[in-house]
Structures are given as structure tokens and as C-alpha cells.
Amino acid sequence: MDTRDRYKFEENGSEISFMPNYSFLRTLVWWLALGIIALPVIIYYFMDKMSEDQFKIAIGFWSVYMIYLLFDLLFRIPVKFIFDKSEKCIYRKLLLSKKLMNFDEMTYFVNDERGGYYYSIGKKRNQFVKNYRISNYFSGSKASSKREDEYVEKILFPVLIAVGIPLNKEE
Secondary structure (H helix, E strand, O other): OOHHOOOOOOEOEEEEOOOOHHHHHHHHHHHHHHHHHHHHHHHHOOOOOOOOHHHHHHHHHHHHHHHHHHHHHHHOOOOOOEEEOOOOOEEEEEEEEEEEEEHHEEEEEEEEOOOOOEEEEEEEEOOOOOOOOOOOOOOOHHHHHHHHHHHHHHHHHHHHOOOOOOOOOOO
């Protein structure tokens, strides 16, 4: 899958938009299907083999699993960042658009977390207090380094050029 497709990157004359979590959609749909298939299996096969308390615990685990997946599908995957060149503003769109910051307030940085890292944007003055993840997680592996290079070249550089942040391509 191409990097532009992985992030659902769109660039027209007046704006750039992309969805940082779009690549997880296919995986989450498979896990959701597995969860839907697991319910009849739990009910019909294990109901007679478990005690009532064990059955309630199994249904509780299944419920938490499904709520987590549905939350991701409804509230994490469809988040879209819009860099509006005409208004020089950055928006975050889920159901409604919310203005995050102006272009001149934006800074980007690499955020290290749990053995991986990702690219984030935030306002210059409080970037470590409130920031927004704009990439998938990367690790130090060869495949991840290749995906990161493609992300930087095809997604991050066009965004930085639109915002007006000078590039140092040697880094």
C-alpha cells in the first residue's frame, strides 16, 4: 500500500488533508468481525461448559473488547487533519471541524514513547502540554525506517512546505 493511501493523503490547491490512523482501518474491521463471530461461540459452545460466574466474566471481557474496537472505529480512525492554505489554519475534523492553530503557531517534533516514536504537531508555546499525533508509530527496524522515510518524503514535507517551515532534507 502506498504511503499516500495509508494516510488517505489529499492535496488540492487550497488545502492538504490526511488521516493519521487510516491504515489501521482494515485491521480493526478484521478484529471486529472476529469479535462478532466470537459471541455466538461463547454463547452456544461455552455456556453449558462454564459456571454462571465464568460465563459472566467471559461476556464482560467480550463487551470490553467490542467497546474498545467500536470506540477506535468511530472516534480514532476518522480523525482528519486539514491544513487550509487560504486561511492559514490547521483544523482537526471528526464530526465537526475544530480549529487547532494558525500556521505561524505550529511546530512539529518527534515524540518518543514506549519503545517507539511518532511525529506530532503542537503550538510553539505549549507543544508538550497539548499536541496531536500526525503519524503512525515507528521503531528502529529496517522496515519501519523505510516507512518513516516514505512518510517524511510524501506526507510531512508537503505539509511543512504548505505551513512555511524551512526544510533541512539532510536530516
